[in-house]
Amino acid sequence: MRMRSQKMGHRPAASAAGPHRDWPPARRPHVDSAEYVVIGAGLVGASIARSLAKRGREVIVVDEHEPAVPRGSSHGSARILRITYPETFYTDMALRARRLFDELAAETGHQLITATGTLDHGDVRQPERLAEVLADLGVDYELLTAEAAMERWPQFRFDGPVLFHRDAGVIDAGTAVTASLESALAHGAQLRTQWQVDNGSRARGGPPPGANLTLTSATGEQLGARHVIVAAGGGLPGLCSGLPVCDRAQSALNRVTVRQEQVYHFPIAAGMPTDWPTFIHKDAAMQAYGLPGGRDGAYTDTSGTARLGIKLAEFNGGQVIGDAEEQTGRLDEAGQARMIDFVSDRIPGLVAEPYAGATCLFTSTPDQDFIIDTAEDITIVSACSGHGAKLAPATGEAVAAALAERTALPERFAFVRD
Structure with missing residues (x-):
């Protein structure tokens, strides 16, 4: 039978980080543009937004639905958290993600991981x-x-x-999305739900002022961004067809x-x-x-x-x-x-x-590696192949560092790779 979906939100407990809002958090006043616009409020998109906001960057997250809905890739209360990979690259990343999940839980007061081995x-x-x-x-x-x-x-x-x-266990994915967005908003990010991106176009210098890209929603709303990050999971192929992505990026998406x-x-x-x-x-x-x-x-x-x-x-x-x-x-x-x-x-x-x-x-992807790369002012993030959820905080941290601090992303995530 079809399992009934349930809402993932909880009333968060107070912690050392201070009292929390009820979910959904109260929205700040909308602005027409931001330095970064993240498309997709799932685990990866929320983690990227949180990491950028914690670095003091201006961030707006948009999602065509609500966070962690069943039609996306980040819903539900049970995802495997494992450390085991046949190579050190992903094992190191998983160990880092586990520490970041623990930090997020301590900050927000949410229980995110149940240890099972x-x-x-x-x-x-x-x-x-x-x-x-x-x-x-x-x-x-x-x-x-x-x-x-x-x-x-x-x-x-x-x-x-x-x-x-x-040390492995179960991640409460829906609550992890909630916690990541709560933290992002607490650090100054904004969240717009029911905002379906219809298309995007180049807008060098605006409008609005300073924007490199203008996103238009299905209802005609517009939003400017200096940089757009697309973290839309299984929606990437369709969404990116309406964005001015380069041939290298489109070729990579064709492999998904x-x-x-x-x-x-x-x-x-x-x-x-x-x-x-x-x-x-x-x-x-x-x-x-x-x-x-x-x-x-x-x-x-x-x-x-x-x-x-x-x-x-x-x-x-x-x-x-x-x-x-x-x-x-x-x-x-x-x-x-x-x-x-x-x-x-x-x-x-x-x-x-x-x-x-x-x-x-x-x-x-055919090689089960992520696709995370930037062409001009658009970054595509396909954190996929069955390990996107468990690695989400580390992925968000890596993307934010690459954009805000110019650190290098792993070559194995590039649009074009051997």
Whole structure:
């Protein structure tokens, strides 16, 4: 069945940073232009806006909907936070992102991460290689045999080595968006929702004065910017077709694949542990991941008791679509059957019948690297391929530093790369 979406906002608690507004925060008076306009108020866009605002830069964030709506890539209360990558580049980035999430939580008073630990399994996942990277960086881990892992976690069925990393967990993505925007606004940024960008044009020197670009909304409103940052997730291909982006940027965007993915929530079997780690399984037959379901994965069992199930999804298993606007919200029966077979084969701790399902938006590149680059006064940010959420604060920091402080972005994120 289609899982019902829920609003992610909370009333934040007071912290050392001071009292907080209710969500949505009160808007400051609108202005007609800003040094930076960020298109997209998801996790990455909000993180960029926060990092720029904390540097004293003038920022306006626009979004065609409200923050963290189900049609975007940053909604829901459960995303995997993992540190494990087969190379130090992303592992370092993940460690930095984790620290920034903790700083954001301390600043805003929101709980953003639930620590669960994570399991990595499967020959394609290469647990031994992941362990080598963690060892090189001095990160604690355990590499177990299949037998030792199944004794410890009887809800799984393993047939090869298993890596356990205890500092991983679950990110409350919707609340992280809220917290990032609260922080950005507290540092002077502005937020305009229901502001759908229709097109953009060059406007050297204005109007308004000082603007290099003029954005026009679907309702005819205009907004000037010295620099535009596009962080629109699966909406990038369609959105950028209306912006004056260079050929290099357009060629890079042509490599982006947008999928309507689907996630399923399964109940925990009787007699099985109720505290679950997150997990990633990759072999030739299936690439899947799972995690405790969060608020949007709640269900009521036969006794009337509220429970949280386990959320599972197949990596790159969804229908390819051209753009975020082509989402149908319909679940794919073949995809559901594959996930049920996977649960039956690999996860005896679950009842192999989902009680809920939902579609979501997923963008990826062929090499699974981000696309983050600048051409003139437009920066394209496609933080995608299944690790955008967990790395969002570090991505925001890197983009803000590149724009405000002229630090270099990684070459592997460039529009044109080897």
